[in-house]
Amino acid sequence: MKILLIGYGKMGKALEAQAQARGHQIVGIVDPSRPEVRLTDFTPAQADVAIEFTHPDAAFQNVVTTLRQGIPVVCGSTGWLHHFDEARAVAQETGVGLFYASNYSVGVNLFFHFNEYLAAKMHQFGGYNVQVREIHHVHKVDQPSGTALTTAQGIMRHFPTKTTWRNEPTTDAHELAVVSEREGEVVGTHVVTYSSTLDTIELRHEAHSRDAFAQGALLAAEWLPGKAGIFGMNDLLGL
Ligand SMILES: NC(=O)C1=CN([C@@H]2O[C@H](COP(=O)(O)OP(=O)(O)OC[C@H]3O[C@@H](n4cnc5c(N)ncnc54)[C@H](OP(=O)(O)O)[C@@H]3O)[C@@H](O)[C@H]2O)C=CC1
Numbered sequence: 001m002k003i004l005l006i007g008y009g010k011m012g013k014a015l016e017a018q019a020q021a022r023g024h025q026i027v028g029i030v031d032p033s034r035p036e037v038r039l040t041d042f043t044p045a046q047a048d049v050a051i052e053f054t055h056p057d058a059a060f061q062n063v064v065t066t067l068r069q070g071i072p073v074v075c076g077s078t079g080w081l082h083h084f085d086e087a088r089a090v091a092q093e094t095g096v097g098l099f100y101a102s103n104y105s106v107g108v109n110l111f112f113h114f115n116e117y118l119a120a121k122m123h124q125f126g127g128y129n130v131q132v133r134e135i136h137h138v139h140k141v142d143q144p145s146g147t148a149l150t151t152a153q154g155i156m157r158h159f160p161t162k163t164t165w166r167n168e169p170t171t172d173a174h175e176l177a178v179v180s181e182r183e184g185e186v187v188g189t190h191v192v193t194y195s196s197t198l199d200t201i202e203l204r205h206e207a208h209s210r211d212a213f214a215q216g217a218l219l220a221a222e223w224l225p226g227k228a229g230i231f232g233m234n235d236l237l238g239l
């Protein structure tokens, strides 16, 4: 497959290595380090799909530009979802596929699934408070992580005591604490903790490297071309 990479940082480089290992061709890399390469120069004849991992401030414009160029796009950037409805409208208007996941690792998507099951059960039995904690490397610019927000939304869907979330510890029983920690080069750890006076139950996912995100994004890139609409990991994995 002919893949256009948008963003050539930690994820862009992991994607390049994994894509080549899977026999794909990287037809272009759009990044501030290569100002001579412009996203608007690419057409569907040159790229079957684009994969976008950049920055919260850049993602929306990159997604919209790629869709308007007629190229399906797999986006992994976090921290821009306040613009997602506008991106959805452009995907619908152009009829070009948009794939988004706050986390492309298959393991995290299983974690999302178990998180919702656990929230429903824990709410049914009562007596527990719940908290989300995410730990990432010190270079991360957005907080809470996109994965932590997806996790919080999954909890709030099934644990109606929690009506909103707060990005710090809280004593308000209606607020779900989503606590962010930044530590060295931690790739990405997410923990959901239920505590009562009697015991503690935890659901935890720890990424060992960025290869899990890169492999999932490439699975999405292999799956997306030819499909019109907005898709996520549940569509890809059948969860
Ligand atoms: N969904 C998922 O599974 C995952 C999501 N992420 C998310 O992906 C994003 C990128 O992560 P990561 O690779 O670690 O970040 P990095 O900072 O390592 O890389 C981002 C790259 O994008 C470049 N960039 C910035 N603006 C633009 C632009 N307008 N067009 C093209 N390139 C641009 C940056 O250049 P410069 O440095 O010059 O600004 C940098 O080279 C983050 O939002 C992160 O949260 C990360 C891992 C997994």
Ligand SMILES: O=C(O)C1=N[C@H](C(=O)O)C[C@H](O)C1
Pocket (backbone or CB within 6 Å): 078, 102, 103, 136, 140, 144, 145, 146, 147, 148, 187, 188, 189
């Ligand atoms: O910035 C990162 O590194 C990561 N970002 C994503 C997020 O915000 O959830 C996914 C992963 O945790 C790594």
